[in-house]
Amino acid sequence: MATTGPVSQAVLSFATRLCVEDATLDRIKALQKAADRLGESIDQRFAAVDCERLEVEIRQYQLIFRPDQQAVIRNLRAEAMKAMTFLSDFSPRLVGSVLTGTADRQSKVTLHLFADTPESVMTFLLAKSIPFTESERRYHYRNGRQTRVPVLSFVAFDVPFDLVVFGLDDIKEAPVANSRGGLMTRASVTKVASLLSPSG
Structure with a gap:
């Protein structure tokens, strides 16, 4: 499915799980892997924005599920x-x-x-x-x-x-x-x- 803007929340959530499992994973690679798995594509014009959104999602995940x-x-x-x-x-x-x-x-x-x-x-x-x-x-x-x-x-x-x-x-x-x-x-x-x- 073609994307003409920032990635979907589904891709963002999937990429967040990938990054939580492997903190060394490059953010754009995590987004690409998540998009591929969900049958979506990434609009590279929004890559920097998507990476920033992913960082926010990771921090939120850790606050909720890993308070320590x-x-x-x-x-x-x-x-x-x-x-x-x-x-x-x-x-x-x-x-x-x-x-x-x-x-x-x-x-x-x-x-x-x-x-x-x-x-x-x-x-x-x-x-x-x-x-x-x-x-x-x-x-x-x-x-x-x-x-x-x-x-x-x-x-x-x-x-x-x-x-x-x-x-x-x-x-x-x-x-x-x-x-x-x-x-x-x-x-x-x-x-x-x-x-x-x-x-x-």
Whole structure:
């Protein structure tokens, strides 16, 4: 069935269940899978809007069916803030499900760091006796630019972290959240602190 607007509530609800079962699932992929399962199609012009609606649905689901989820998210954000303070030399920004409030107990804390070279972050971690593993991640920008950046992963206090190391100039522009969505939301340590405040 052709769609000429935002996805239906049925698709949104199905995608919500998929994301709750797998917090790492890309939102647009969840919507596409749900639409395919229900015999509908997605109007890509509304992809960013649909992803935002999906985030709201996931948070609502967790509030109703997983009331302890807020404590989990608060703990992850608190650990993120500690790490951001520790890594303050690299202008850390929190991104992903811990920021949006859709994380679960298995979610990683993902921080974007900005440095003249990735080696400077590696040297910093090694000097602090923090072992890590290296990988890469691809990001896309609105101007069509694509880049692969290093990811340094480690576990601290039973919380897994991914440090994504960008160049210094990359702090000026966030990559897109997915190949069809809006810009990725990044939060400074001040913003994370506000989320942890009683009124946050």
